[in-house]
Amino acid sequence: MTQFVSVDDVATLFHGRGSDRFFRELTAVIGDDFRRWPVFEKAARLASHSRDGVIELMPTSDGETYGFKYVNGHPRNTLDGKLTVTAFGVLADVASGYPTFISEMTLLTAMRTAATSALAAKALARPESRRMALIGAGAQAEFQALAFRAVLGIDTVAVYDVDAAATDKFMRNLRGVPGLRILRAGSVAEAVAGADIVTTATAAKTRATILTPDMIEPGMHINAIGGDCPGKTELAAAILERAKVFVEFPPQSRIEGEIQQMGEGFAVTELWRVLTGEAKGRTSATDVTVFDSVGFAIEDFSTLRYVRDIAVEAKVGSDLDLVPAPRDPKDLFGVMGRRTNLHERRELEALEA
Amino acid sequence: MTQFVSVDDVATLFHGRGSDRFFRELTAVIGDDFRRWPVFEKAARLASHSRDGVIELMPTSDGETYGFKYVNGHPRNTLDGKLTVTAFGVLADVASGYPTFISEMTLLTAMRTAATSALAAKALARPESRRMALIGAGAQAEFQALAFRAVLGIDTVAVYDVDAAATDKFMRNLRGVPGLRILRAGSVAEAVAGADIVTTATAAKTRATILTPDMIEPGMHINAIGGDCPGKTELAAAILERAKVFVEFPPQSRIEGEIQQMGEGFAVTELWRVLTGEAKGRTSATDVTVFDSVGFAIEDFSTLRYVRDIAVEAKVGSDLDLVPAPRDPKDLFGVMGRRTNLHERRELEALEA
Numbered sequence: 001m002t003q004f005v006s007v008d009d010v011a012t013l014f015h016g017r018g019s020d021r022f023f024r025e026l027t028a029v030i031g032d033d034f035r036r037w038p039v040f041e042k043a044a045r046l047a048s049h050s051r052d053g054v055i056e057l058m059p060t061s062d063g064e065t066y067g068f069k070y071v072n073g074h075p076r077n078t079l080d081g082k083l084t085v086t087a088f089g090v091l092a093d094v095a096s097g098y099p100t101f102i103s104e105m106t107l108l109t110a111m112r113t114a115a116t117s118a119l120a121a122k123a124l125a126r127p128e129s130r131r132m133a134l135i136g137a138g139a140q141a142e143f144q145a146l147a148f149r150a151v152l153g154i155d156t157v158a159v160y161d162v163d164a165a166a167t168d169k170f171m172r173n174l175r176g177v178p179g180l181r182i183l184r185a186g187s188v189a190e191a192v193a194g195a196d197i198v199t200t201a202t203a204a205k206t207r208a209t210i211l212t213p214d215m216i217e218p219g220m221h222i223n224a225i226g227g228d229c230p231g232k233t234e235l236a237a238a239i240l241e242r243a244k245v246f247v248e249f250p251p252q253s254r255i256e257g258e259i260q261q262m263g264e265g266f267a268v269t270e271l272w273r274v275l276t277g278e279a280k281g282r283t284s285a286t287d288v289t290v291f292d293s294v295g296f297a298i299e300d301f302s303t304l305r306y307v308r309d310i311a312v313e314a315k316v317g318s319d320l321d322l323v324p325a326p327r328d329p330k331d332l333f334g335v336m337g338r339r340t341n342l343h344e345r346r347e348l349e350a351l352e353a
Numbered sequence: 354m355t356q357f358v359s360v361d362d363v364a365t366l367f368h369g370r371g372s373d374r375f376f377r378e379l380t381a382v383i384g385d386d387f388r389r390w391p392v393f394e395k396a397a398r399l400a401s402h403s404r405d406g407v408i409e410l411m412p413t414s415d416g417e418t419y420g421f422k423y424v425n426g427h428p429r430n431t432l433d434g435k436l437t438v439t440a441f442g443v444l445a446d447v448a449s450g451y452p453t454f455i456s457e458m459t460l461l462t463a464m465r466t467a468a469t470s471a472l473a474a475k476a477l478a479r480p481e482s483r484r485m486a487l488i489g490a491g492a493q494a495e496f497q498a499l500a501f502r503a504v505l506g507i508d509t510v511a512v513y514d515v516d517a518a519a520t521d522k523f524m525r526n527l528r529g530v531p532g533l534r535i536l537r538a539g540s541v542a543e544a545v546a547g548a549d550i551v552t553t554a555t556a557a558k559t560r561a562t563i564l565t566p567d568m569i570e571p572g573m574h575i576n577a578i579g580g581d582c583p584g585k586t587e588l589a590a591a592i593l594e595r596a597k598v599f600v601e602f603p604p605q606s607r608i609e610g611e612i613q614q615m616g617e618g619f620a621v622t623e624l625w626r627v628l629t630g631e632a633k634g635r636t637s638a639t640d641v642t643v644f645d646s647v648g649f650a651i652e653d654f655s656t657l658r659y660v661r662d663i664a665v666e667a668k669v670g671s672d673l674d675l676v677p678a679p680r681d682p683k684d685l686f687g688v689m690g691r692r693t694n695l696h697e698r699r700e701l702e703a704l705e706a
Contacts, residue, residue, distance in 0.1 A: 004673070006673065006674035006675065007674050007675065007676065007677045007688065008674050009674075010689075011688065011689035011690060014689060015689065015690075041401060043399060043401070046396060046399045046410060046412060048394060048396070048412060048414050048419055048447075050414070050416065050447045050448075052447075052448055052449075052450075053449075053450050054450075055412075055414075055419050055445060055447070055450050057399060057410050057412060057421060059399060059401060059408075059410060061401050061403070061408075063403065066401055066408050068410065068423075070421075070443065070445075070452060072445070072449075072450025072451070073450065074448075074449055074450040077449055077450070077682065078682045078683065080449070081681075081682055082449055082451070082682055083676075083677065083679065083682050083685065084682070086450060086451055086452065086676045086677075088452060088675050088676075090423065092408060092423075092425070094401075094403045094405075094408070095403075095405055095427075096405075096406075096425075096427055096430055096433070096435055097405075097406050097407075097408050097425025097426065097427040097430070097439060098425070098435070098439055099423060099439065099441060102455075104674070104675050104676070104677070106676060106677050106685070107677060107685065107688065107689065110685055110686075137683075138683045139682070139683055139684075139685035139686075140685075141686075142686035143686065163683075165683075166683050169681065169683060169684050169687070173684070173686050173687060320357070320359065321359035321360050321361050321362075321457070322359065322360065322441050322457050323360065323436075323439045323441075323457070323459060324360045324436065324439075324457070324459050324460060326436065328434075328522065329430065329431045329434055329435055329436050329437070329492070330431065330490075330491045330492055330516075330518075330519050330522060331492075331522050331526070332436065332459065332460065332463055332492035332493075333463075333492075333494075333495035333496065333526050334522070334526060335360065335364065335460065336363075336364035336367060336368065336460065337364060337368075
């Protein structure tokens with residue numbers, strides 16, 4: 001049987017564990033995998049583009065476990081009341097090739113993005129960071145706020161969205177979360193002023209300039225998660241020029257990230273090298289650091305393994321009858337039972353009668 | 354909700370429809386898609402190779418529906434009582450990117466291979482073909498026999514396998530199928546002698562020479578399905594040199610098929626062009642034709658659509674809670690209910706008390 005974790009199961013696991021513990025553990029698991037980055041198979045995403053969006057398969061393997069995520073990106077879906085991004089993920093045993101685990105990943109993609117953001121910020125932001133500006137109060141927003149609270153101790157979030165209803169929703173969803181003050185800002189500049197960390201998570205599939213150089217203060221860490229496909233960016237190029245820029249996987253980030261605006265030789269540092277101590281992160285309290293995040297298959301892999309393990313521990317989820325289990329591996333046909341014969345024997349008897 | 358068809362559901366659908374109707378309908382659906390071959394997106398498989406096997410993702414799209422198959426190939430799995438090939442498949446809506454259908458495909462891969470074999474043989478074999486030699490009585494064997502009976506009216510199958518127990522299993526599974534005579538051959542040559550169609554479906558991952566030129570009689574159609582990855586072939590090169598060779602997708606067949614033994618310029622004809630009438634198949638009753646089949650994503654796509662439709666019709670299958678359905682697409686967090694707030698409000702109340 002193949003282990004299955006549904007949307008409802010993920011909600012149960014998240015609430016059962018509590019947001020703080022969930023995000024701390026998930027961030028730790030992703031961090032462990034980033035620190036063993038070279039062992040992973042890093043394939044390009046397999047993308048199918050269409051008029052309204054893209055469907056991608058994102059596989060990776062650590063030699064023992066294989067994982068992949070199915071994910072779409074359809075910016076105009078919200079016009080029909082649909083999500084712009086949906087996803088599910090699969091783990092398989094490399095030795096046998098058997099798929100062992102399937103999970104929803106729409107919620108988990110938002111969670112792993114938030115956990116990866118927090119992982120990067122923990123390594124790159126000033127340690128005393130407590131105030132975050134959050135530009136964009138869409139589908140990712142609550143997850144970002146909760147992960148930064150859990151992992152960095154962020155206690156104040158100044159939020160701005162061009163859509164006031166999105167900000168309402170964000171404030172409603174996080175009302176009553178202990179130790180988290182939410183401020184409603186009247187503009188991007190107002191939200192950003194005085195922030196230690198700036199998270200940009202806007203959705204428009206355009207070359208946007210959400211942040212301009214005048215808003216950026218010395219020492220800020222910018223967590224840029226909204227620019228994640230060709231033609232979609234959020235930061236002014238001048239910000240990138242003056243900052244230290246950190247990425248997941250450079251070949252992918254140069255196509256999909258903020259740095260698609262820069263030349264091919266533009267210097268970036270891989271986050272995993274900072275985490276292993278091979279490369280430096282921030283070198284002074286006045287550096288401006290940017291995590292130009294586009295999302296990488298290894299983050300999904302770590303998240304699937306984490307959720308698989310806590311689902312077993314919490315006895316949450318169900319079994320799918322996805323792979324036949326014949327008594328004799330050469331007898332695949334036999335899996336279907338003897339019903340064909342019985343059925344056709346009856347036909348034969350009818351013919352003979 | 355995402356429609357799900359399990360292993361047991363496929364067995365129910367197959368038996369409910371009856372083998373003949375199932376294979377005739379499936380062959381027709383695959384044939385329809387072959388005849389509109391140019392509309393499909395034809396991506397390379399995304400393969401992850403390991404010591405013991407390979408895991409592949411095989412996507413395609415017709416612009417309206419996207420589909421992919423997960424499939425592994427682990428030849429040594431049988432030593433542990435496991436299947437060498439397992440698979441599952443997914444369909445999605447191109448316009449929204451939402452996954453709509455998941456199905457087991459271990460059984461369905463054997464069925465679609467058999468249906469594609471029958472489709473090709475219907476176009477390429479002599480119309481009066483009634484006798485088939487089947488070399489290899491493994492996991493594919495019964496499906497091949499039943500599809501050829503249903504689609505071509507094959508009434509006699511002479512079977513040979515180096516493993517006598519596999520032949521026993523084959524004969525046991527097909528005992529009592531009306532209008533199908535099974536003969537147990539003592540050798541490959543004995544099975545092949547006098548056959549109209551020769552199907553080779555052996556499993557060894559080696560350059561094997563199952564068929565040699567001396568066995569081949571004028572007018573035979575050879576359905577070569579076992580040679581399907583680099584280093585795995587079943588036919589002597591001399592057979593290919595003298596035959597007319599038909600393939601699914603030449604770029605893939607030249608790497609994975611029997612024709613990996615031949616030079617790059619070796620002439621082949623695409624099956625879909627024969628089906629549309631663009632290219633000739635057999636031109637005389639004495640031609641030797643070879644369908645060098647490796648399996649292509651479009652066959653899986655057709656099969657998934659067919660099974661999705663008959664499952665709806667027969668009310669077979671179940672629903673998976675795989676994709677969240679928020680009331681407001683920006684409120685992904687809200688899908689998880691207000692339990693976080695309640696939970697944490699309780700924490701807060703405890704703190705305040």
